Ligand SMILES: [Zn+2]
């Protein structure tokens with residue numbers, strides 16, 4: 001007797017909905033892909049794989065709770081204080 005067990009393989013793994021590097025979720029994460037492990041937003045990649053945080057990643061991370069209170073418009077104003085090279 002054959003066991004039809006294929007369906008379970010079609011369940012995509014749940015992506016974590018919170019990025020520890022930039023504090024985004026799957027829609028708003030701005031982290032670049034790691035060339036070594038091909039994932040995004042893994043803090044290990046920044047300590048072990050040579051990725052560098054951009055200013056905006058740092059700003060978003062450090063101001064996560066503040067940014068949560070802001071509207072999108074205010075958020076744009078907030079980010080406009082920082083240098084353009086993002
Ligand atoms: Zn991220």
Ligand SMILES: [Zn+2]
Nearest residue numbers: 034037045049
């Ligand atoms: Zn990596």
